[in-house]
Amino acid sequence: YMELGKKLSVEYFETKEDGVYLIETSNFFSIIEILGDEVKYRFNRIPKFEEV
Numbered sequence: 001y002m003e004l005g006k007k008l009s010v011e012y013f014e015t016k017e018d019g020v021y022l023i024e025t026s027n028f029f030s031i032i033e034i035l036g037d038e039v040k041y042r043f044n045r046i047p048k049f050e051e052v
Helices: none
Strands: 019-024 028-035 038-047
Antiparallel strands (some): 019 028, 028 038
16 A cells, blocks of 8 residues: 555554554665654655665
8 A cells, every 4th residue: 555655644553653664665664753643754665775
């Protein structure tokens, strides 16, 4: 779902407590903050470094 670039809601996450979280996929990562029932993106779709 995240790989498609869709905005995530609090219901998507197992942990729904307020806080800052790192989300990692195979190609990139995002840092989000959950505040109440709102998800805010601090950093979104940061590409991972490729090993050479």
